[in-house]
Amino acid sequence: MHFDVEGDDYFVDLLFFHVQQLRYVVIELKTTRFDSRDAGQLGFYVALVDNRLRDKGIHGPTLGILLVSSKNETVVRYALGGTNQPVAVSRYELSAADAATLPAEETLAQIATTRDADGAG
Numbered sequence: 001m002h003f004d005v006e007g008d009d010y011f012v013d014l015l016f017f018h019v020q021q022l023r024y025v026v027i028e029l030k031t032t033r034f035d036s037r038d039a040g041q042l043g044f045y046v047a048l049v050d051n052r053l054r055d056k057g058i059h060g061p062t063l064g065i066l067l068v069s070s071k072n073e074t075v076v077r078y079a080l081g082g083t084n085q086p087v088a089v090s091r092y093e094l095s096a097a098d099a100a101t102l103p104a105e106e107t108l109a110q111i112a113t114t115r116d117a118d119g120a121g
Contacts, residue, residue, distance in 0.1 A: 003048055012045050023060035024049050027067065031105065034071035034089055039079035042066045046085050061085070067092050 001015040014027035026045045030038055046064040054062055064087035076089045094102070 003052065005048070010045070010048065012049070015049065018063075021060055022058060024053055024062040026062060026064045028064070030066065030068045032069055034066070034068040034076055034079075034091075036075060036079040038066055038068070039076075039083070039087070039089070042087055043083055043085055046087060064088070065090065 001012045003010045003012070012026055013029045016025040016027070017023070018025055026042065026049055028038070028042050028045065042064045046062045050062045062085075064085060066087070066089045068089060068091050071089055071091050080087060080089070
C-alpha cells in the first residue's frame with residue numbers, strides 16, 4: 001500500500017483489516033536476518049496507518065508484524081523494548097518445495113529496480 005508523506009513515498013508490504021478485532025494489521029516482509037532498524041521501519045508504518053486510516057473511536061490499535069528469515073531474540077527484545085505499539089517479529093521458513101516455486105531473489109531485485117526506474121514505485 002502506497003502512502004505519500006509530504007512528497008515522500010512509502011510502501012507497506014501488506015496491509016490487512018482484521019474484521020473480528022476491528023484493527024489494521026501491517027505486515028513487513030524481509031528476506032534477511034532481523035536488524036534493529038527493521039523495528040523502526042515497522043513502527044513508522046504502524047504509526048502512519050494509525051494516523052491515516054484508523055478511526056480511533058471504532059478501531060483497535062494497529063498491529064505490526066515483521067517476518068524475517070532469522071532473528072536473534074535478544075536483539076529483537078532490545079529493539080522492541082521501548083515501544084508501546086502492538087508489534088511482533090517472527091521468522092518464516094520455506095520448505096525446499098515451496099522455495100523452488102518462487103522466483104530467484106535476483107529476478108525479484110531486477111523487477112523492483114525496473115519498477116523503480118519506471119516511476120511505478
